[in-house]
Amino acid sequence: xxxxxxxxAISQALWEEMERDPKVxxxxxxxxxxxxxxxxxxxxYDHFGEKRVKDTPIxxxxxxxxxxGAAMAGQRPVxxxxxxxxxxxAMDHIVNEAAKLHYMFGGQFxxxxxxxxxxxxxxxxxxxxxxxxxxxFAHFPGLKVVSPxxxxxxxxxxxSAIRSDDPVLFIEHATMYQVRGEVPExxxxxxxxxxxxxxxxxxxxxxxxxKGLEIALKAADALAKDGVEAEVVDLRTLRPLDMQPVVESFxxxxxxxxxxxxWKSYGVGAEVVARLYEEAFDYVDAPxxxxxxxxxxxxxxxxxxxxxxxxxxxxxxxxxxxx
Amino acid sequence: xxxxxxxxxxxxxxxxxxxxxxxxxxxxxxxxxxxLAEIETDKATVEVESAYEGILARHLVPQxxxxxxxxPIAIIAxxxxxxxxxxxxxxxxxxxxxxxxxxxxxxxxxxxxxxxNVFTPxxxxxxxxxxxxxxxxxGIPLQGMSGSGPGGRIVKRDVEAFAAQQSPAxxxxxxxxxxxPPAGGGQPLNRLRAAIGRRMVEAKQSVPHFYVTxxxxxxxxxxxxxxxxxxxxxxxxxxxxxxxxxxxxxxxEQFPNLNASLQGEQIVTHTAINVGVAVAVEGGLLTVVCRExxxxxxxxxxxxVKSLAxxxxxxxxxxxxxxxxxxxxxxxxxxxxxxFIAIINPPEAAILAVxxxxxxxxxxxxxxxxxxxxxxxxxxDHRISxxxxxxxxxxxxxxxxETPLKMLA
Numbered sequence: 001x002x003x004x005x006x007x008x009a010i011s012q013a014l015w016e017e018m019e020r021d022p023k024v025x026x027x028x029x030x031x032x033x034x035x036x037x038x039x040x041x042x043x044x045y046d047h048f049g050e051k052r053v054k055d056t057p058i059x060x061x062x063x064x065x066x067x068x069g070a071a072m073a074g075q076r077p078v079x080x081x082x083x084x085x086x087x088x089x090a091m092d093h094i095v096n097e098a099a100k101l102h103y104m105f106g107g108q109f110x111x112x113x114x115x116x117x118x119x120x121x122x123x124x125x126x127x128x129x130x131x132x133x134x135x136x137f138a139h140f141p142g143l144k145v146v147s148p149x150x151x152x153x154x155x156x157x158x159x160s161a162i163r164s165d166d167p168v169l170f171i172e173h174a175t176m177y178q179v180r181g182e183v184p185e186x187x188x189x190x191x192x193x194x195x196x197x198x199x200x201x202x203x204x205x206x207x208x209x210x211k212g213l214e215i216a217l218k219a220a221d222a223l224a225k226d227g228v229e230a231e232v233v234d235l236r237t238l239r240p241l242d243m244q245p246v247v248e249s250f251x252x253x254x255x256x257x258x259x260x261x262x263w264k265s266y267g268v269g270a271e272v273v274a275r276l277y278e279e280a281f282d283y284v285d286a287p288x289x290x291x292x293x294x295x296x297x298x299x300x301x302x303x304x305x306x307x308x309x310x311x312x313x314x315x316x317x318x319x320x321x322x323x
Numbered sequence: 324x325x326x327x328x329x330x331x332x333x334x335x336x337x338x339x340x341x342x343x344x345x346x347x348x349x350x351x352x353x354x355x356x357x358x359l360a361e362i363e364t365d366k367a368t369v370e371v372e373s374a375y376e377g378i379l380a381r382h383l384v385p386q387x388x389x390x391x392x393x394x395p396i397a398i399i400a401x402x403x404x405x406x407x408x409x410x411x412x413x414x415x416x417x418x419x420x421x422x423x424x425x426x427x428x429x430x431x432x433x434x435x436x437x438x439x440n441v442f443t444p445x446x447x448x449x450x451x452x453x454x455x456x457x458x459x460x461x462g463i464p465l466q467g468m469s470g471s472g473p474g475g476r477i478v479k480r481d482v483e484a485f486a487a488q489q490s491p492a493x494x495x496x497x498x499x500x501x502x503x504p505p506a507g508g509g510q511p512l513n514r515l516r517a518a519i520g521r522r523m524v525e526a527k528q529s530v531p532h533f534y535v536t537x538x539x540x541x542x543x544x545x546x547x548x549x550x551x552x553x554x555x556x557x558x559x560x561x562x563x564x565x566x567x568x569x570x571x572x573x574x575x576e577q578f579p580n581l582n583a584s585l586q587g588e589q590i591v592t593h594t595a596i597n598v599g600v601a602v603a604v605e606g607g608l609l610t611v612v613c614r615e616x617x618x619x620x621x622x623x624x625x626x627x628v629k630s631l632a633x634x635x636x637x638x639x640x641x642x643x644x645x646x647x648x649x650x651x652x653x654x655x656x657x658x659x660x661x662x663f664i665a666i667i668n669p670p671e672a673a674i675l676a677v678x679x680x681x682x683x684x685x686x687x688x689x690x691x692x693x694x695x696x697x698x699x700x701x702x703x704d705h706r707i708s709x710x711x712x713x714x715x716x717x718x719x720x721x722x723x724x725e726t727p728l729k730m731l732a
Contacts, residue, residue: 254453282452282455282456283453283456284452284453285452285453285454285478286451286473286478321473
């Protein structure tokens, strides 16, 4: 199986889906002639042409609004937001229209829409361009929120998102485009809404997704040297959230740490921990720990930025706390 | 809104109760405080009173069923509230139903001076939900188990280690030959017998007992009793045991360490002195509680113990009659017993076993003369106290028993 980057995996998914279905088209800032801010759509403009790879004005409300209209009219738009921080400019379209139109019009419309957005910190882009607001979007029923942690999952999940008749927010982490992993060749999909055990273990359950998965797996490798076998569960989809593998793992280990890059308050970890207490209270052997971003707007300074973001050592410390 | 009545928990070791009889039928009106049902616990038959006013909409369990504590047993609807559709057990447990010994006044002392003086509510045992569940399944008490988790929390491995350590010791060796069928036929243990057995096994296996015996000169005490009883009406006369209850309570004022319980790694001393008195009842015995006996007069103690004992013998005790003792007395004096030793009633620190007052030759002024003597043996939890303290306790008790006017001062 070829080892390719997350960027190449996403690029392959888009390319293959556009080849497969003429209704699929891309719109966003610099996606066409320039080939994408993160070079995901390099070569698409020349191959598919300006009608299917549309450069837009710098106006996120326009990008998402136009994509919603196209989806209601039967197209399968893939809108790219240069960063998820700009999604706030399109918030009304995303949460009040994309998430609700199917319901508010009695099911007359489907919205086969994908919004690809680049999230996460760690690239010294300052407080307003480095956020991980995944939980904010996962809060809204009507929207599917997907955030892969490996290249193979990215390709398979993006294909499912494009084929889904519901609006999907597909969050890619800004520091993971160069991450390599084995990716099956050709066409395959991974269902939205299925968590996955990425590393088996018996002593503690570490729940993570996206960048948090990378951190969790590194922590698990370090812990294994001390004889602690962590089981790492990758959520992959935040809504609908698949707790079954998490609960099953927890019933085995009785201890858990949840890793996320977003802030701890009201976050993904809060949701996972609450569900564990609801669904597996009698299996709790230690208070469940959360590892998350410090509760500050992310600093620009590199040292401070890294101090504020969750690190491998934080996960190791949290695991030792629950053992 | 309809309210849910749950099976009350009438003691720290009560896990279930049998609903013997519904007193109020479905559809009948209920007043606050009215007796809804009779339940039988390990220890007694108790009446469940309603904390709500309204109409008894549904019985959720039939008569005769064994019901775990906190399980909904009935729904009480507001007058006028439609009864249709009511009957699914509500999710919320009934409020005001739980009867628990008042322990707010208890204070906590560290077991040794080196331990930080942290206040921990004595009822709270720090254990993970998983540890609690496993302990409940295995029937292992968490009291006294030491926890290896953060802050001394009892976690799964502690319970499992405890169970592994216990099981070989507890399981009796199989009999070499099959036992002969009993001549009179077998008889199942009644609930009280079973409860006594369980608690005594627990006490004898987990509490390291030691015993100190003292012989008291009770001539003056018998004299005083005779004088007082001479002017008391027949039904108010004082028993020797009433004096002993009072003397023990006054002595305990000076020995807070023996009016205490071991909880985990802490000795919890109780500020209230509640003296338990063992009463023989049909099929077993119950310990009725004379609260704050150190503050009561002999006549009050006599009247109270008499009515508690009478309720106990009739099987009509109320939960508060038998819960919350901090020190117990077992007196077999009326059976011409010279001396015996008692098993501690957990979680108490000690118990006093009292024999008969008997006439015996004693040495007085180098001559053998007739005298009155009574032996008493103190059983003490060695984790809490030592022989010297137990001996001093018996000595101070002697001050009261041998100079009984001190009790009246």
